[in-house]
Amino acid sequence: MSYKIKSRIWIESEDNVLLGEGRVHLLKAINKTGSLSKAAKSLNISYKKAWQLLDSVNKSAKKPVTINSIGGKGGGGAALTEYGKSLVKAFDEINKNCWAFLDKELQKIEVL
Amino acid sequence: MSYKIKSRIWIESEDNVLLGEGRVHLLKAINKTGSLSKAAKSLNISYKKAWQLLDSVNKSAKKPVTINSIGGKGGGGAALTEYGKSLVKAFDEINKNCWAFLDKELQKIEVL
DNA sequence: AATCGTTATATTTGTATGGATATAACGAAA
DNA sequence: TTTCGTTATATCCATACAAATATAACGATT
Numbered sequence: 001m002s003y004k005i006k007s008r009i010w011i012e013s014e015d016n017v018l019l020g021e022g023r024v025h026l027l028k029a030i031n032k033t034g035s036l037s038k039a040a041k042s043l044n045i046s047y048k049k050a051w052q053l054l055d056s057v058n059k060s061a062k063k064p065v066t067i068n069s070i071g072g073k074g075g076g077g078a079a080l081t082e083y084g085k086s087l088v089k090a091f092d093e094i095n096k097n098c099w100a101f102l103d104k105e106l107q108k109i110e111v112l
Numbered sequence: 113m114s115y116k117i118k119s120r121i122w123i124e125s126e127d128n129v130l131l132g133e134g135r136v137h138l139l140k141a142i143n144k145t146g147s148l149s150k151a152a153k154s155l156n157i158s159y160k161k162a163w164q165l166l167d168s169v170n171k172s173a174k175k176p177v178t179i180n181s182i183g184g185k186g187g188g189g190a191a192l193t194e195y196g197k198s199l200v201k202a203f204d205e206i207n208k209n210c211w212a213f214l215d216k217e218l219q220k221i222e223v224l
Numbered sequence: 225a226a227t228c229g230t231t232a233t234a235t236t237t238g239t240a241t242g243g244a245t246a247t248a249a250c251g252a253a254a
Numbered sequence: 255t256t257t258c259g260t261t262a263t264a265t266c267c268a269t270a271c272a273a274a275t276a277t278a279a280c281g282a283t284t
Contacts, residue, residue, distance in 0.1 A: 002125055002174075005206075009119045009214060011221060018115060019221075037260065046243055051262070068261065071251030075259025086224050094117075094217040101213050102121060105206040109123060109131075112198050149230065158273055163232070180231065183281030187229025 005106040007098055011091070016060035019091050023053050027080060027088050030054070030066060035077045054078070061087070117218040119210055123203070128172035131203050135165050139192060139200050142166070142178060148190045166190070173199070 010020035017023070029039035040050035057065050065084035069076045080088070122132035129135070141151035152162035169177050177196035182188045192200070 003130060004124045005121060006124060007119055007121045009117060012116045012118060035260065049242065070261045073252050076261055083224065087221065090220040090224060094220060097217060098210070098214060102206070102210060105209060108202040108206060109199065112195065112202060147230065182231045185282050188231055
């Protein structure tokens with residue numbers, strides 16, 4: 001067991017990235033904090049980067065992933081839609097299954 | 113208008129990368145050209161980068177992956193060992209299998 | 225010994241990605 | 255109508271990574 005196999009997976013729609021690990025982390029943080037700026041802080045990334053990620057997610061998704069509101073009580077906020085929640089869940093499942101699959105495949109290297 | 117799932121996989125040994133897609137491309141080019149400098153040119157990467165990649169491969173592998181010779185006829189060269197060839201083959205297999213696996217898993221997203 | 229194209233390595237230069245900063249727009253509530 | 259914290263957006267800046275450049279070491283062949 002000396003080698004480790006690692007992976008990054010992501011989902012694209014016509015050259016835009018819909019989901020990747022960073023975007024999924026962000027969506028989870030939005031779900032937890034209720035705002036994009038708080039999510040960015042909790043992940044130690046800049047608001048700009050967080051906004052760009054979220055923007056690309058919503059632009060490439062078939063249905064809205066978050067509902068963002070400006071102004072009003074608390075200044076506004078961001079929340080996952082049901083679709084967004086199910087995307088996150090599906091991505092996590094795929095990722096976990098991929099890790100398990102690759103761990104098995106790694107034997108082909110260990111055996112050499 | 114459907115989604116595409118993409119991946120990058122790599123193999124590490126205690127924090128050094130043994131193999132990844134770039135390193136495998138390089139090893140294949142070395143096998144084809146017989147030299148590291150020619151391989152770098154054929155891949156449009158700098159010699160420095162190619163050398164660094166190959167160095168890290170040989171440093172983290174259990175057995176030599178290439179034999180590099182300096183001076184002599186033609187100035188020297190680089191060639192894959194049998195172990196190197198089998199590593200490349202195994203990595204390609206794992207990668208191909210991973211793609212097929214992920215294509216199936218993508219259904220979990222498409223269906224949402 | 226002179227030549228050659230390579231491996232090996234250090235140093236300088238360029239660039240592109242993200243970070244920091246600033247500011248406008250917004251709307252519910254007091 | 256003022257306040258508040260947020261979303262949204264532009265501009266500037268720094269730093270890390272890659273590219274370009276330069277050069278030494280090497281050894282079979284001639």
